[in-house]
Structures are given as C-alpha cells and as structure tokens.
Amino acid sequence: MRSIDTSRSIAISSPKNVPNEQPPADPPVAPARSALMARVGPRDTLPEMVVRRLLHAMGNRFRLHRRDLPGTPDIVLPGARKAIFVHGCFWHRHPGCPKATTPKTRREFWREKFDRNVERDRRKEVELRQAGWDVLTIWECETRDTVALEKNLRDWLASSIPKEARLPVG
Numbered sequence: 001m002r003s004i005d006t007s008r009s010i011a012i013s014s015p016k017n018v019p020n021e022q023p024p025a026d027p028p029v030a031p032a033r034s035a036l037m038a039r040v041g042p043r044d045t046l047p048e049m050v051v052r053r054l055l056h057a058m059g060n061r062f063r064l065h066r067r068d069l070p071g072t073p074d075i076v077l078p079g080a081r082k083a084i085f086v087h088g089c090f091w092h093r094h095p096g097c098p099k100a101t102t103p104k105t106r107r108e109f110w111r112e113k114f115d116r117n118v119e120r121d122r123r124k125e126v127e128l129r130q131a132g133w134d135v136l137t138i139w140e141c142e143t144r145d146t147v148a149l150e151k152n153l154r155d156w157l158a159s160s161i162p163k164e165a166r167l168p169v170g
C-alpha cells in the first residue's frame with residue numbers, strides 16, 4: 001500500500017503540472033511602474049472600476065470607451081442609449097469639491113487648462129444629448145459611497161427622458 005501511495009504522489013508532482021511560463025521578471029521599480037500608469041492613462045481608473053462592478057452586479061451589459069461617440073464616454077449602455085462619464089474631481093473640476101483645488105504656482109496656466117476641460121466636457125455632453133443619449137456624470141468622490149452610488153445608478157437607469165424634453169438637434 002505504501003509503495004502505491006508513493007508512486008501516486010510522484011505522478012501528481014510530475015512536470016506536466018509545472019507551469020511552462022517563466023516566473024515574472026523582477027518587480028518593476030518606481031519609474032517602470034509610473035510608466036505603466038501613464039500608458040494606462042485615464043482609462044480603467046479605480047473610480048471607473050467601481051462603477052463598472054456595480055453596473056455588472058446589477059445585471060447590466062455595457063461597452064467601454066466608445067470612441068465613435070462624442071467625448072468617448074467611459075461606459076455606454078447601448079440598448080438604453082445611456083452614457084456615463086466617470087470624472088476625476090481635480091481635472092474635471094467637480095463644483096464645490098475639496099479635491100478640485102488649484103495648484104499654487106502657475107495659477108493662470110492651470111485656470112486656462114481647467115477651463116478648457118470643463119468647456120470640452122460641457123460641449124461633449126450637449127453633443128451626446130443632441131444625438132439622443134441620456135448622460136450621467138459620476139464624480140470620482142461619489143464612488144467612495146457605493147450604497148449611495150448604486151441608488152443613483154438605479155434611479156438613473158430606471159428613468160427615461162421624454163422625447164420633448166430632449167435638446168433640439170442642430
């Protein structure tokens with residue numbers, strides 16, 4: 001009996017159970033990691049992942065980063081014609097939010113940059129609405145309270161805009 005057990009344990013640890021892949025290289029040092037973050041860029045941010053997880057758990061199907069739509073909405077529910085932007089409070093200037101600070105140096109530079117961001121966001125949202133999309137902006141800081149966020153999402157998903165309330169096209 002003992003010899004059989006031994007042979008079995010040898011079989012289990014046979015080479016076919018050993019992964020072929022080489023172990024990953026050394027963990028990235030700080031510069032490599034920041035390069036990776038830069039490559040990932042504004043996509044797939046943590047707040048966005050929170051929203052995606054909630055939508056998924058609520059049984060929704062969605063598409064990501066539809067470049068063919070104005071402003072490349074972060075999340076799109078094509079059937080319902082609903083589009084979601086998940087905005088960082090700093091870059092997109094969440095009104096009244098403590099995270100929407102202005103750096104102390106080069107204030108004029110930052111102000112102009114922020115103004116452009118806000119103006120672009122506003123324009124893209126108008127374009128989307130004119131194309132018949134219902135638009136929701138979720139701010140980064142709102143993704144920390146997932147209970148409130150889920151309620152907001154549910155309410156918004158359940159709502160539908162009457163045609164006459166939509167912005168005129170053109």
Ligand SMILES: [Zn+2]
Nearest residue numbers: 089094097141
């Ligand atoms: Zn905020």
